[in-house]
Amino acid sequence: xxxxxxxxxxxxxxxxxxxxxxxxxxxxxxxxxxxxxxxxxxxxxxxxxxxxxxxxxxxxxxxxxxxxxxxxxxxxxxxxxxxxxxxxxxxxxxxxxxxxxxxxxxxxxxxxxxxxxxxxxxxxxxxxxxxxxxxxxxxxxxxxxxxxxxxxxxxxxxxxxxxxxxxxxxxxxxxxxxxxxxxxx
Amino acid sequence: xxxxxxxxxxxxxxxxxxxxxxxxxxxxxxxxxxxxxxxxxxxxxxxxxxxxxxxxxxxxxxxxxxxxxxxxxxxxxxxxxxxxxxxxxxxxxxxxxxxxxxxxxxxxxxxxxxxxxxxxxxxxxxxxxxxxxxxxxxxxxxxxxxxxxxxxxxxxxxxxxxxxxxxxxxxxxxxxxxxxxxxxxxxxxxxxxxxxxxxxxxxxxxxxxxxxxxxxxxxxxxxxxxxxxxxxxxxxxxxxxxxxxxxxxxxxxxxxxxxxxxxxxxxxxxxxxxxxxxxxxxxxxxxxxxxxxxxxxxxxxxxxxxxxxxxxxxxxxxxxxxxxxxxxxxxxxxxxxxxxxxxxxxxxxxxxxxxxxxxxxxxxxxxxxxxxxxxxxxxxxxxxxxxxxxxxxxxxxxxxxxxxxxxxxxxxxxxxxxxxxxxxxxxxxxxxxxxxxxxxxxxxxxxxxxxxxxxxxxxxxxxxxxxxxxxxxxxxxxxxxxxxxxxxxxxxxxxxxxxxxxxxxxxxxxxxxxxxxxxxxxxxxxxxxxxxxxxxxxxxxxxxxxxxxxxxxxxxxx
Ligand SMILES: Cc1cc2nc3c(=O)[nH]c(=O)nc-3n(C[C@H](O)[C@H](O)[C@H](O)COP(=O)(O)OP(=O)(O)OC[C@H]3O[C@@H](n4cnc5c(N)ncnc54)[C@H](O)[C@@H]3O)c2cc1C
Ligand SMILES: Cc1ncc(C[n+]2csc(CCOP(=O)(O)OP(=O)(O)O)c2C)c(N)n1
Numbered sequence: 001x002x003x004x005x006x007x008x009x010x011x012x013x014x015x016x017x018x019x020x021x022x023x024x025x026x027x028x029x030x031x032x033x034x035x036x037x038x039x040x041x042x043x044x045x046x047x048x049x050x051x052x053x054x055x056x057x058x059x060x061x062x063x064x065x066x067x068x069x070x071x072x073x074x075x076x077x078x079x080x081x082x083x084x085x086x087x088x089x090x091x092x093x094x095x096x097x098x099x100x101x102x103x104x105x106x107x108x109x110x111x112x113x114x115x116x117x118x119x120x121x122x123x124x125x126x127x128x129x130x131x132x133x134x135x136x137x138x139x140x141x142x143x144x145x146x147x148x149x150x151x152x153x154x155x156x157x158x159x160x161x162x163x164x165x166x167x168x169x170x171x172x173x174x175x176x177x178x179x180x181x182x183x184x185x
Numbered sequence: 186x187x188x189x190x191x192x193x194x195x196x197x198x199x200x201x202x203x204x205x206x207x208x209x210x211x212x213x214x215x216x217x218x219x220x221x222x223x224x225x226x227x228x229x230x231x232x233x234x235x236x237x238x239x240x241x242x243x244x245x246x247x248x249x250x251x252x253x254x255x256x257x258x259x260x261x262x263x264x265x266x267x268x269x270x271x272x273x274x275x276x277x278x279x280x281x282x283x284x285x286x287x288x289x290x291x292x293x294x295x296x297x298x299x300x301x302x303x304x305x306x307x308x309x310x311x312x313x314x315x316x317x318x319x320x321x322x323x324x325x326x327x328x329x330x331x332x333x334x335x336x337x338x339x340x341x342x343x344x345x346x347x348x349x350x351x352x353x354x355x356x357x358x359x360x361x362x363x364x365x366x367x368x369x370x371x372x373x374x375x376x377x378x379x380x381x382x383x384x385x386x387x388x389x390x391x392x393x394x395x396x397x398x399x400x401x402x403x404x405x406x407x408x409x410x411x412x413x414x415x416x417x418x419x420x421x422x423x424x425x426x427x428x429x430x431x432x433x434x435x436x437x438x439x440x441x442x443x444x445x446x447x448x449x450x451x452x453x454x455x456x457x458x459x460x461x462x463x464x465x466x467x468x469x470x471x472x473x474x475x476x477x478x479x480x481x482x483x484x485x486x487x488x489x490x491x492x493x494x495x496x497x498x499x500x501x502x503x504x505x506x507x508x509x510x511x512x513x514x515x516x517x518x519x520x521x522x523x524x525x526x527x528x529x530x531x532x533x534x535x536x537x538x539x540x541x542x543x544x545x546x547x548x549x550x551x552x553x554x555x556x557x558x559x560x561x562x563x564x565x566x567x568x569x570x571x572x573x574x575x576x577x578x579x580x581x582x583x584x585x586x587x588x589x590x591x592x593x594x595x596x597x598x599x600x601x602x603x604x605x606x607x608x609x610x611x612x613x614x615x616x617x618x619x620x621x622x623x624x625x626x627x628x629x630x631x632x633x634x635x636x637x638x639x640x641x642x643x644x645x646x647x648x649x650x651x652x653x654x655x656x657x658x659x660x661x662x663x664x665x666x667x668x669x670x671x672x673x674x675x676x677x678x679x680x681x682x683x684x685x686x687x688x689x690x691x692x693x694x695x696x697x698x699x700x701x702x703x704x705x706x707x708x709x710x711x712x713x714x715x716x717x718x719x720x721x722x723x724x725x726x727x728x729x730x731x732x733x734x735x736x737x738x739x740x741x742x743x
Contacts, residue, residue, distance in 0.1 A: 010380040012453055015478045017494035034363060038312065042304060049305050086487035092309040092329060095363045 023076035026055070028107055028177045030185050031070040031088065032062065032096040039093045043070060046087055052079050056109070056152070056174030067095065071176045073152070098185055100177055107177040111155045112137075113146045116166030128161050143168060151175070188316040188346060189214045191353040192280075193222035195323040198355060201251055203227060203242070203613055205235035209255025211282030211295060214347040227613065227642055230634035232259050234606040236266020237632065240275045241607030244593045245568055246614030247400060249331050250277040256284050257295030260341075261302065265600055267337045268306040272597025273421065274398055276335035278326045283312075285345040299341045308336030309364075316349035325359045333366030334485040335398055366484060370501035370509065378456070378480045378497045379513035382412075385454035387476075387527045390414050391437065391466075394421030394596070395459015395483060396503050402426070402589035404507040405458065411511045413524050415531055417445040419460050421596045424586035434531070435540065438466040439732050440578040443538035446738035448531055452477045459483060459503045462492040463597070472737035482506050538730070540582055545723070548698040552576065552651050552722040555702070556583035559621065559649060562706035567619040568611050570594065572604035572628030574658040575728045576651040580623045602631025608646040609635055619647070619710060626652040626676055626719075633685065639715035640690030647710055648717045650682060653724045661727045686717035695719040 033039045040059060047054055055073045062069050074084065085097050100107075115125055122144065129136055129146050132154065138145035148158050152175050159170065179185040186194075192215065196204070203225040208216040219226045229235035232254040239250030254263045260281040270277045284293040300312045309329045311322045319342065326338040382388055396405050396418075402425045409416045409432055416426045417434040426433060435442035437449055449455065455477045460466070467473040473493065481488070481495035482503055489498040499506055542553045556579050559569075569584055570593040571577040577594055586592045593611055595603040608622035629650050639646055660674040686693030692712050696705045696719070709716050729743025 010377070010384050012381060012384055012478050015381065015496040017479070017496045018490055018498060037314075038300060038304075041301070045304050083487065083491060086489075090485070090487055092361060092364045 022078075022080055025076050025102070026073055027076045027081050028071065028073050028100045028102075028105060028175060029085065029088075030098045030100055030177055031072070031094060033068050033070055034093040034095060035061070035066050035068045036093055039068070039091075040070070042091050042093065043088065046091065050084075050087060052084055056172075058109075058174040058176045060176070069176075071174070073175055098179070100179060100185070104180050105177050106180055107151050107175045108149055109152055109155055109173050109175045111148045111158070111170060111172040113148065113159065113162055113170045114168040115144055115146060115162045116142060116168055117144055118142050118166065121165040125162060125165055128158070132158050134158065186351065186353050187214065187218065188319045188349045188351050189218035190222075191320050191351060192323060192347070193218050193224060194353060194355070195320050196224055196251065197222075199324065199327045200248065204251040204253055205229050205238040205242075205610065206253030207232050207235060207255070207259065209259050209282060209295070211256035211284055211344045212253065212259075212280075212342075212347070214344065215253065215280070215282065215342070227638060229606070229638050231632065232262035233265050233602065234609075234632045234635040234638065236263045236277070236279065237269070237600070237603050237606035238610030238613070238635070239277045240266060240270050240273075240603075241570060241593055241610030242614040243276050243610075244607070245590055245611035245618075245620075247590065248614070249327055250275070250610065251280065252277060253280045255282040255295065256299070256344075257297045260297055260299040264302060264306070265598075265602075267303050267339065269595055269598045269600045269603065270337035271306045271308065273595065274335050274394060275337065276330040277337045278330050279337060279339045281339060281341050282347075283341045283343040286343045287345070289343065299339065303339050306337070307339050308334075310339035310341065313340065313342045313346055316346045316351045319346070319351070320353060320356045321359070324356050325361055328359045328361070329364060333364075334395075367486070367500045368484075368502045368505055370482070370499045370506035372509070374497055374499045375506060375509050376513050378499060378510055379517055381454055381478065381480060381497060382456065382510075382514055383517040383519035386523050387451060387453040388414055388456065388524075389434075389448050389452045389454075390416045390456045390458065391419075391449065391460055392416065392422045392425045392458045393419040393460025396422055396425040397459075397589040399459060399484075399503040400589065401459070401504040401507055404504060404511070408507050408511045408514075411514050412519065412521050413528065415448055415527070417441070417448070419463070419466060419596070420581050420594065422460060423581060423592045424589045427587040428585040434535075436581055438463075439468070439734075440582065440728055440730065442540060443730055443741055444531055444534040446732065446741060447534050449474050449477070450738040451530070454478050454480065456480045457482065458507065461488050464492075467492060468732045469735055469737045472739075542726075542729075545699060548700055550697065550699045550702060550720060550722045552653065552726050553579050553583055554699060555649070555651055555720055555722055556580050556623070558702040558706055559623065560584050561703050562710060563619055563621060567591070567621045568593065568608075568615060570604045570608040570611060570620070570622045572622075572624040573599045573601045574625045574628060574656070575653075575661065575726070576623050576625045576657070578728045579651075601625075601628040603628075605629060605646070605648055606632050606635045608648065609639055609644050612644050612646050621710075622646060622648040624648055624650050625657060626650055626654060626682075627656040630680075633689075636686065636689035636691050636715060636717065643714060645714050646716075648715070649706070649709075650717070650719050652682070652719050652721050653726070654678065655724060658728070660725070664725070664727070666733070682717055682719035691715040691717050693717050693719070695721070697721045
């Protein structure tokens with residue numbers, strides 16, 4: 001479309017909008033924040049106010065005592081992830097945000113399952129633990145506690161398998177993650 | 186020195202010459218320091234008045250406003266101005282007192298979790314935890330309030346820490362590793378935007394409050410005139426482009442002109458600058474500017490594609506970006522004739538649908554006429570603040586603002602009670618200017634106590650109440666969309682504003698005759714000291730035109 005007197009051609013029709021993308025997949029955001037009081041409240045408050053649902057949230061120290069890492073997962077089908085990260089960036093105490101690429105990321109979570117072994121299930125539960133490389137960390141006559149680490153999917157799978165035996169309770173940390181290879185997350 | 190004396194030194198180092206506040210137990214030390222700090226302190230009658238005054242001061246002068254309150258109720262009284270400043274991106278530092286650290290969390294006397302309460306409505310906030318932090322924190326607060334997208338910052342200081350003795354050394358830098366606003370627009374994007382403009386046949390420039398905040402009015406005007414670009418502004422952007430002007434379409438949005446809204450509706454390219462595609466602009470989002478591509482220039486990346494997907498986003502300061510866009514555009518030397526067809530279409534709308542109202546034939550004052558009379562009486566050369574309601578929209582429509590920072594109102598939060606204290610702050614910031622507040626009989630009563638402050642401090646604001654005896658804007662909605670079931674909107678004859686003015690030590694006047702209105706207003710403007718004028722207008726007039734809520738530009742009524 002050669003418009004009169006313009007030196008270069010640009011058709012408005014060719015312009016593509018960059019809308020808030022809904023990717024449809026799970027996202028893991030790794031957020032470095034200043035280790036100051038109230039920072040977690042600011043993040044949680046932002047999510048509540050803007051209507052973003054957090055699936056999991058894990059907070060812990062980093063190698064630098066003035067900096068903490070917040071790892072959170074959310075569903076890219078429900079939220080425009082770029083709007084989430086841009087809003088997070090506006091928090092003055094947020095230093096860095098990475099939306100981790102699934103293939104280049106190591107993600108792990110820790111979970112504890114208290115399973116009833118009233119019936120004859122104990123041997124079977126132990127077998128499942130072995131397959132999942134889970135540890136039995138507590139045993140009573142009527143129950144065991146299994147410790148599992150792995151990706152969220154692995155922990156989900158473990159849960160599905162032990163649930164029929166009678167899942168008394170479980171506790172999960174939510175995923176933490178770090179990027180593969182030499183460079184920093 | 187005492188930490189509070191260091192606080193005074195920091196305020197002075199930030200160039201603060203005036204603050205608005207009211208003391209209490211938790212900030213007694215701070216007030217002791219004000220006693221001989223050499224900073225003008227204006228004692229307001231309600232903290233909200235002080236907060237809005239600081240906003241008015243900031244908007245008129247371009248400097249950071251400062252507002253103070255004590256702990257508990259002092260701080261909660263500041264919540265509305267803080268939220269207002271957040272919504273309208275106004276740089277204000279709020280300094281609140283807090284109970285002694287040993288009482289924190291014990292429901293101590295006048296304890297409120299100020300940081301927690303205000304967290305969702307601040308750009309940032311600081312809770313002082315050690316007296317040594319005070320100087321640096323104060324400077325960081327000003328830095329955050331002023332730079333990037335401006336906004337409110339709260340500094341909460343526990344009483345015991347403010348009394349501590351600290352070694353004070355001037356701080357010259359701030360340390361905020363997580364805060365680095367983008368100022369410079371990306372050159373490639375700017376070039377792309379220039380090309381898109383050069384190729385558009387139906388462009389519209391849509392400018393907002395960000396242009397005013399960036400002091401980029403002249404730059405915007407130059408871009409507009411780089412070709413025959415039609416220009417419209419939001420309520421917050423008025424004055425960014427000089428009105429009236431042959432390229433000026435008037436305001437857009439819910440109560441904007443038909444020409445502006447229809448132009449947006451048919452545009453092929455919209456250049457949004459320092460404007461945030463608010464729902465009062467877009468109406469029904471799915472039908473907003475259906476044929477247009479969008480260039481969006483904004484300093485806040487989170488605004489880009491928040492409501493309307495941008496085709497060419499440019500993040501940075503409008504003052505930095507607009508001149509570069511103008512230069513790139515000029516270098517392309519496009520043919521201005523391509524816009525002729527567009528203009529003939531726009532002219533048709535302008536001729537067919539100008540802003541209009543049916544004037545009275547007797548002496549009755551129509552509210553629209555009241556604003557036209559004010560424009561005449563002030564010769565278009567006043568700082569005008571407003572409250573919220575019909576009078577606000579009529580002022581936006583009928584007072585032609587030809588310079589930035591002349592029009593000060595509450596747009597995002599729509600805070601009744603904003604106008605009078607904002608005028609007070611604007612007058613303090615610009616003492617040589619005529620400062621006028623256009624208010625409603627409902628709104629003005631929400632912060633009228635500041636008339637006492639104006640009288641005491643001789644702050645000569647002129648308040649014109651558009652008195653229709655109703656909460657007019659709500660009455661209008663009840664009339665149009667709720668079958669005229671007027672529920673709790675009649676304010677009637679109370680109070681007697683002339684007597685109120687006199688009781689406060691201001692001059693009170695009442696105008697009821699259209700025929701002498703301009704000269705009466707001139708008299709009010711020439712009267713010394715603060716003046717409160719009760720202008721009796723038509724009671725049931727509606728603000729038109731109007732896009733009903735949730736409808737599209739094409740559905741405009743009135
Ligand atoms: C009763 C009532 C009726 C209303 N009707 C209308 C109406 O008809 N029309 C109308 O327009 N509004 C109307 N409003 C106001 C409306 O609610 C919004 O407040 C207004 O539209 C927002 O204006 P804005 O887009 O200019 O954004 P602002 O709130 O002024 O925001 C400024 C934008 O500029 C950006 N910015 C800040 N600094 C810079 C910089 N240096 N460089 C670049 N960008 C910067 C910010 O990030 C932000 O995105 C009405 C309000 C009320 C109370
Ligand atoms: C603090 C506050 N309360 C309620 C509202 C809702 N509201 C918006 S406009 C309006 C009527 C304002 O009446 P008035 O000040 O008399 O102005 P008019 O519309 O009559 O010009 C009201 C109640 C508001 N904006 N702010």
